[in-house]
Amino acid sequence: MPDDLVVTGRWTVPDAELSERFSRSSGPGGQGVNTADSRVELSYDVAGSPTLPDHLRDRVLGRLAGRLVDGVLTIAASEHRTQLANRRAARERMAAVLRDACAPPPPTRRPTRPTRGSKERRLAAKKRRGETKRGRQGRFE
Known part of the structure; x- marks a missing residue:
């Protein structure tokens, strides 16, 4: 599945800049869950990427500051039973996060400014409400 990650029409992340780690996943899978490494962690070094334009790098680093660890963005996917489906989900999620950030x-x-009509309507409504409250005074004394 070595395809470049398409973020926008002009910017793609080469597959060589992405790193994947696999581990055991929790969740559905029956007996196979203990043997299959279906959980995927996809990492991308935003700060050190040579393909990311400088003006986008500053924007992405600023917007994803809370999610980055040493300039690296990591996405984990473990919602599917197969490693291939989790790899696909992680790549889609990574592309969506980078697309939103850039x-x-x-x-x-x-x-x-409010228009004259809206000011008059607001004041008329306040006056009506005041009249309603004034009419209630002395009723229950």
């Missing part, structure tokens, strides 16, 4: 920031919000 996305451009949203445009800044332009501050707007």
